[in-house]
Amino acid sequence: MRQAQTTELPRPRRLAALREPANAALYAALLLSMGLALFMAFIFAPAERVQAEVYRLLFVHVPSAWLAFAAFGVVAIGSVMFLIRGKSRWDRLAHASAEIGVLFTTLCLVTGSVWGRSVWGVWWQWDPRLTTTLIMWFIYVSYLALRAYIDDPNARQRMASVLGIVGVVSVPIVWFSVEWWRSLHPTPSVTNPGGGMPPEMLSALLVSVAAFTVFYVVLLRQRMQLELAVAELGSLRERLHERNEESL
Amino acid sequence: MVRLGQRNVLRGVSLALAPGGRLAVVGPNGAGKTTLLRALAGLIRPRRGRVSLRGGRVPDDPAARAGLGFLGHRPPLYPHLSARENLAFAARLHGAAGPPRIDAALETVGLAADANRLVRDYSRGMQQRLGLALALLPEPDVVLLDEPDASLDAAGVNDLPMMLDALAPRAAVLFSTHDERVAQALDARIVRIEAGRLTEDPREPPAPHPPTIPRQPPPSPPSFARAVAAMIAKDARVEWRAREQVPTLLMFTLLAAVVFDMAFIAALGSEVAAVAVGVLWISVLLAATLAGTRLFTTEFERGTLDGLLVAPVDPSGIYLAKFTLLAIETAFVGVAQLVFLGLLLNVSLFQASTIGAVLLAAAAISAILALQSSLVVNARAREMLMPLLAIPPAVPVLLAGVGITLGALEVTPAGQQGAWFGLLAVVAVVFLALGTVLYPQAARA
Numbered sequence: 001m002r003q004a005q006t007t008e009l010p011r012p013r014r015l016a017a018l019r020e021p022a023n024a025a026l027y028a029a030l031l032l033s034m035g036l037a038l039f040m041a042f043i044f045a046p047a048e049r050v051q052a053e054v055y056r057l058l059f060v061h062v063p064s065a066w067l068a069f070a071a072f073g074v075v076a077i078g079s080v081m082f083l084i085r086g087k088s089r090w091d092r093l094a095h096a097s098a099e100i101g102v103l104f105t106t107l108c109l110v111t112g113s114v115w116g117r118s119v120w121g122v123w124w125q126w127d128p129r130l131t132t133t134l135i136m137w138f139i140y141v142s143y144l145a146l147r148a149y150i151d152d153p154n155a156r157q158r159m160a161s162v163l164g165i166v167g168v169v170s171v172p173i174v175w176f177s178v179e180w181w182r183s184l185h186p187t188p189s190v191t192n193p194g195g196g197m198p199p200e201m202l203s204a205l206l207v208s209v210a211a212f213t214v215f216y217v218v219l220l221r222q223r224m225q226l227e228l229a230v231a232e233l234g235s236l237r238e239r240l241h242e243r244n245e246e247s248l
Numbered sequence: 249m250v251r252l253g254q255r256n257v258l259r260g261v262s263l264a265l266a267p268g269g270r271l272a273v274v275g276p277n278g279a280g281k282t283t284l285l286r287a288l289a290g291l292i293r294p295r296r297g298r299v300s301l302r303g304g305r306v307p308d309d310p311a312a313r314a315g316l317g318f319l320g321h322r323p324p325l326y327p328h329l330s331a332r333e334n335l336a337f338a339a340r341l342h343g344a345a346g347p348p349r350i351d352a353a354l355e356t357v358g359l360a361a362d363a364n365r366l367v368r369d370y371s372r373g374m375q376q377r378l379g380l381a382l383a384l385l386p387e388p389d390v391v392l393l394d395e396p397d398a399s400l401d402a403a404g405v406n407d408l409p410m411m412l413d414a415l416a417p418r419a420a421v422l423f424s425t426h427d428e429r430v431a432q433a434l435d436a437r438i439v440r441i442e443a444g445r446l447t448e449d450p451r452e453p454p455a456p457h458p459p460t461i462p463r464q465p466p467p468s469p470p471s472f473a474r475a476v477a478a479m480i481a482k483d484a485r486v487e488w489r490a491r492e493q494v495p496t497l498l499m500f501t502l503l504a505a506v507v508f509d510m511a512f513i514a515a516l517g518s519e520v521a522a523v524a525v526g527v528l529w530i531s532v533l534l535a536a537t538l539a540g541t542r543l544f545t546t547e548f549e550r551g552t553l554d555g556l557l558v559a560p561v562d563p564s565g566i567y568l569a570k571f572t573l574l575a576i577e578t579a580f581v582g583v584a585q586l587v588f589l590g591l592l593l594n595v596s597l598f599q600a601s602t603i604g605a606v607l608l609a610a611a612a613i614s615a616i617l618a619l620q621s622s623l624v625v626n627a628r629a630r631e632m633l634m635p636l637l638a639i640p641p642a643v644p645v646l647l648a649g650v651g652i653t654l655g656a657l658e659v660t661p662a663g664q665q666g667a668w669f670g671l672l673a674v675v676a677v678v679f680l681a682l683g684t685v686l687y688p689q690a691a692r693a
Contacts, residue, residue: 138640155693
């Protein structure tokens with residue numbers, strides 16, 4: 001009888017999502033777009049007059065910054081939706097997006113630092129955009145820390161959602177910092193018509209942004225599926241525990 | 249259904265209780281008794297299902313919470329207040345009747361002679377009696393008691409039925425116990441709970457406790473402003489008695505000034521003003537962080553946060569009261585530091601604009617910290633986590649404070665002071681708004 005009960009345990013069907021065709025399509029899109037972005041960034045786009053080759057960091061620096069903003073926007077949306085609906089999948093979305101946002105912000109800060117060393121002669125400058133970006137990075141690192149320090153899942157989801165909403169205040173501050181204060185960074189040159197970027201560079205940048213967007217989506221799906229797998233495993237363990245208790 | 253972590257602690261629980269009825273939930277340790285009572289009191293949000301009272305939903309409807317009396321594992325008592333003061337505070341939060349009712353409650357639970365003693369001097373059993381008086385004080389429709397016999401001596405257990413009859417005669421009483429004799433003493437219907445399931449159908453006709461006393465209209469909850477004022481007054485009184493925050497923070501800021509003075513005095517020339525400004529703002533931020541960490545955690549650890557959340561007060565009022573307390577403490581410490589630095593470093597910081605900056609910055613930092621403090625109550629290593637959470641969003645406050653003070657000392661041109669004051673005001677308003685809206689979401693896990 002106990003044998004029969006054990007085989008009755010439901011198979012975690014949602015885990016099959018890991019082998020979905022959608023994932024295969026996404027990986028193919030990632031490979032193609034990244035290959036194209038590399039070609040555009042290193043071969044198609046011409047060297048810059050003043051900075052020569054080092055400016056090509058732009059094709060990593062700017063997309064990672066934009067995707068970080070988008071990722072933190074998604075954190076806020078996931079957090080608001082979790083507080084309204086109470087469904088864990090919204091919290092999983094916010095958590096996954098925050099991790100990727102921190103990754104992209106780190107990438108942006110590191111590439112910016114290397115670029116700054118070459119152009120300004122220093123690794124770090126207390127420029128408004130650098131300062132505000134660093135604060136944003138700290139805020140989302142503290143979001144991940146808060147999650148790591150709360151053991152009770154219910155409390156963790158609610159507290160993190162509140163912080164995920166508060167943190168998004170930093171995004172427009174980083175964005176507008178170059179307009180509000182005197183900055184070494186240029187004011188937006190892509191969104192403004194006549195921003196002064198040659199068409200080859202602009203198209204390479206847009207392809208890069210597209211490739212990073214696909215990269216973000218792939219990472220987000222993977223991270224959310226991993227979280228789901230962890231949750232499924234937990235509930236299977238719990239059911240097994242309950243079965244054992246009942247059969248005692 | 250109530251889920252804690254990966255465990256479904258309660259499943260398929262449905263209870264209906266008529267006025268005057270008494271129901272004992274009996275079960276072994278870990279069966280889910282406490283979870284059931286906390287879910288009914290609205291302190292835990294169930295995954296599925298609802299708790300209704302007076303036509304409203306617990307916990308979101310204050311009118312529904314007004315009909316609840318709750319005593320958890322730990323009586324929600326402030327050790328530095330007397331029994332009478334604890335009851336008076338609860339009465340103000342619940343909008344319950346005044347001194348005569350408090351005297352009657354003290355008399356009933358046998359604490360009239362000790363009413364003016366501080367609760368920290370009470371024995372565990374006396375605290376439990378006072379906890380019962382607190383739960384029954386607002387004449388609730390439904391009384392939820394988690395092991396009411398805990399810590400009571402034999403006389404206390406014998407007095408339990410009398411206490412309930414005298415203070416809440418019309419109430420439906422639901423209590424947990426692992427001692428069936430308590431259930432029998434209270435003439436209560438028994439329901440067994442095991443592994444989160446009720447093993448006996450509790451939906452029988454109401455127990456033979458017909459309401460004999462005419463029903464009175466329930467006390468109307470206090471206005472939002474009155475409740476906030478009551479909480480601020482309570483915190484101020486606790487701080488006045490316990491002296492846990494302000495004197496220590498004053499010493500902390502004085503030490504910061506002394507240490508910097510000793511470390512840099514030999515090397516300082518014209519830069520003394522810049523160093524003084526740095527010391528001022530760093531010490532204000534750190535003092536606020538120290539005090540802010542304790543803001544909600546003290547209430548959480550004492551169990552008094554439960555008392556505030558069960559009361560029919562909008563939880564954003566709790567945030568506003570804590571914000572006000574922290575802002576006053578931070579402003580006090582900041583102004584004191586202006587004096588200390590003036591004396592030690594001989595810098596004339598005590599000016600209208602710097603005092604204004606300290607007051608506004610105290611408000612802005614406190615708006616941030618009060619919300620962050622509410623987020624870490626459930627966290628491990630709160631003291632380590634709090635600076636990480638609080639300092640990054642406080643950086644604009646620091647920059648604005650430094651900007652204003654350097655301008656006042658004519659280290660930098662004074663023309664930008666207006667913009668810096670504007671930034672302080674914006675941060676204060678934005679975070680106060682965020683805290684007021686979001687704290688109720690963080691209050692109940």
